[in-house]
Amino acid sequence: MPQTSNANRRVVLAERPKGIPNENTLRLEEASIPQVGAGEMLLRTVYLSIDPYMRGRMNDAKSYAEPVKIGEVMTGQVVAEVVSSNLDGFEPGDFVLTGSGWQDYAVSDGTEVMNLGKDPKNPSWSLGILGMPGYTAYAGLLQIGDPKPGETVVVAAASGPVGATVGQIAKIKGCRVVGIAGGAEKCAHVVKNLGFDACIDHKSDDFAELLKASCADGIDVYFENVGGEVLYAVLPLLNAFARMPVCGVVSWYNLTGLPEGMDFGPAIMGTILRMKVKVQGFIIFDSFPKSTYTDFVNDMSEWLAEGKVQYKEQVVEGLENAPAALNDVLLGKSFGKMVVKVG
Numbered sequence: 267m268p269q270t271s272n273a274n275r276r277v278v279l280a281e282r283p284k285g286i287p288n289e290n291t292l293r294l295e296e297a298s299i300p301q302v303g304a305g306e307m308l309l310r311t312v313y314l315s316i317d318p319y320m321r322g323r324m325n326d327a328k329s330y331a332e333p334v335k336i337g338e339v340m341t342g343q344v345v346a347e348v349v350s351s352n353l354d355g356f357e358p359g360d361f362v363l364t365g366s367g368w369q370d371y372a373v374s375d376g377t378e379v380m381n382l383g384k385d386p387k388n389p390s391w392s393l394g395i396l397g398m399p400g401y402t403a404y405a406g407l408l409q410i411g412d413p414k415p416g417e418t419v420v421v422a423a424a425s426g427p428v429g430a431t432v433g434q435i436a437k438i439k440g441c442r443v444v445g446i447a448g449g450a451e452k453c454a455h456v457v458k459n460l461g462f463d464a465c466i467d468h469k470s471d472d473f474a475e476l477l478k479a480s481c482a483d484g485i486d487v488y489f490e491n492v493g494g495e496v497l498y499a500v501l502p503l504l505n506a507f508a509r510m511p512v513c514g515v516v517s518w519y520n521l522t523g524l525p526e527g528m529d530f531g532p533a534i535m536g537t538i539l540r541m542k543v544k545v546q547g548f549i550i551f552d553s554f555p556k557s558t559y560t561d562f563v564n565d566m567s568e569w570l571a572e573g574k575v576q577y578k579e580q581v582v583e584g585l586e587n588a589p590a591a592l593n594d595v596l597l598g599k600s601f602g603k604m605v606v607k608v609g
Contacts, residue, residue: 274299275585277368279334283324286520286596291324292340292368292589300373307351309362309372312609315343315393316582316591316600321519330549340368340588343398345382345389347609359384363392368588370608394427394603395577396566402513402550403431404562407489408439409554410511410546415440417486420477420503422496424465425452425578427603428513432489433462434575441487444480446496448598455601459576474499484508492517498530501537512547519596578602 273296280293302308323334323341334341344367348360353376356362361382366372382392394400406428413419419436423429424445433443433456445456445465453465464480466473477499484505490497493515504510518525538545548554569575580602582591587606594600 272299273297274369274371276370277340277585277588278337279324279340281336282326283321283520284522287321287324287589287593289589294586299371302350302352302373304352306373306375307353307356308349309344309346309364309366309374310349310609311344311346311366311370311372311585312361312607313345313390313393314368314585314588314606314608315398316588316595316604316606317342317399318514318516318519318595320592321596330552341365342367343393344608345392346372356381357384361386361389363397368585370585390579390581390605390607391577393605394579395431395570395575396563398550399427399603400431400566401559401562403428403489404435404566405550405554405558406511406513406548407432407435407487409558410544410548411436411487411489411509413439413441413487416442418442418444418481418483419487419489420444420446420481420485420500421462421489421491422446422500423491423514423516423598424456424460424462425601426491429489429491430456430460430578430602431575434460434569436487437461438569438574444477446477446492452601455578459578461576468496478503487511489513490515494518494525498533501530501533504537504541504543506541508541508543510543510545512545516596516598580604582606584608 277292277294283291326333343365346362348356348358363380413436419441421429421433425447433445436443443462445462446468447453447456448469453467456462456465466476481503485503486505486508488500488510490512491514494517585608591604595604
């Protein structure tokens with residue numbers, strides 16, 4: 267649907283998916299551009315972030331946040347430009363970081379909006395390496411994983427925005443880092459461009475054996491992003507007092523019931539008990555003190571300036587292509603941080 271003048275395109279949740287979202291899950295529609303009142307501003311979306319957590323928000327289930335309601339605009343962080351403003355501290359032309367979701371325009375009263383200024387360098391990076399994914403990697407690894415020099419850190423989804431950042435921070439902290447990614451191209455990127463010590467292709471028939479050979483001294487920190495067969499291969503390699511920050515389990519997000527096959531519950535819980543493993547799930551918005559975010563901004567800005575951290579971004583053009591971009595992320599077909607260029 268091409269955008270027409272004076273129209274606000276919106277992607278809304280049309281029905282709750284069973285398994286992977288399909289063409290009936292999300293609906294692109296047009297509405298009037300909202301009017302701005304006193305103490306409000308009109309925002310035009312420029313970049314939309316696409317993230318795995320969005321699949322969970324489609325489910326009507328208890329979670330850390332309310333599910334998206336049927337007929338409601340799909341949730342998501344965006345970088346937007348201020349079109350007009352009746353709000354102190356925001357002027358037309360300012361770029362902002364906010365959570366106005368999958369739509370061209372939104373009205374905001376400034377709540378939970380960060381002003382990025384009129385000419386931010388790499389504005390979409392506020393959705394990635396300098397935003398939620400980067401902070402997730404930083405806080406999850408350092409606060410929960412607590413890596414020590416010389417330890418072995420294994421990172422699932424190592425070519426993605428969180429995993430890639432986790433591994434590079436672990437290298438900065440003096441660890442040996444083994445990534446896990448899907449396909450030879452992604453693994454080559456993880457080693458050659460991101461500086462990991464090794465990367466194992468989870469699509470390999472002998473994946474578990476290759477991972478074991480790359481972790482001769484066991485695993486001290488496992489940053490969990492995917493679950494499934496990757497987790498099962500990691501379990502027997504965990505050292506005593508290993509730490510496992512649990513950021514996501516993307517391989518299970520589209521399940522409609524319990525996984526088929528062997529019950530790995532006893533192996534998982536038995537390993538946690540015997541090896542005294544610390545397992546902690548976390549949601550970046552409410553799991554750490556505000557000082558951790560300040561440290562993240564300072565450290566990451568310095569590492570980027572010094573070239574110690576590399577960042578890869580995949581940009582898809584057009585709001586109408588956002589649903590397909592989300593499925594690419596959920597199915598492991600994306601490469602780097604996925605953003606949609608809307609404006």
